[in-house]
Amino acid sequence: MERGDFEHRAVVEQIMSHAVRVSIVQETACATCVAAQLCNSSEKKQKTMDIVCDTSQYRVGQEVTVVGSLGLGLKATLLAYVVPLFIMMTVLIGVNFMTGSESVAAVACLFTLTIYCGGLYLFRDKLQRTFQFRIVKN
Numbered sequence: 678m679e680r681g682d683f684e685h686r687a688v689v690e691q692i693m694s695h696a697v698r699v700s701i702v703q704e705t706a707c708a709t710c711v712a713a714q715l716c717n718s719s720e721k722k723q724k725t726m727d728i729v730c731d732t733s734q735y736r737v738g739q740e741v742t743v744v745g746s747l748g749l750g751l752k753a754t755l756l757a758y759v760v761p762l763f764i765m766m767t768v769l770i771g772v773n774f775m776t777g778s779e780s781v782a783a784v785a786c787l788f789t790l791t792i793y794c795g796g797l798y799l800f801r802d803k804l805q806r807t808f809q810f811r812i813v814k815n
Contacts, residue, residue: 689739696727742813
């Protein structure tokens with residue numbers, strides 16, 4: 678693992694011709710606490726990911742480690758939260774300044790965010806190639 682990477686333990690669920698589907702169990706920090714069942718604050722989420730790799734090395738049920746770059750997490754946060762917030766605030770302030778109507782500004786803001794989400798959807802293949810994870814045998 679390189680510096681700036683993060684890793685998650687996973688289990689191979691399915692082997693496809695070009696990718697391996699793995700299941701990752703994400704737990705909150707208190708999920709491993711002894712008193713977690715008493716306070717009901719523990720939370721577990723199971724997520725599946727398809728990782729493009731040489732599938733001949735893996736078998737169903739095998740424990741593996743999924744490795745990703747911290748920079749990818751920051752880039753995803755930028756695309757998911759920072760850019761839409763910047764767009765939303767710019768359109769909201771600009772349209773409100775030009776029209777003087779908060780309701781028109783709000784509608785324009787929602788319309789702009791819809792266009793942004795549509796753009797992300799159109800470029801999903803390129804984004805999928807950008808956000809690649811590696812799989813490592815344990």
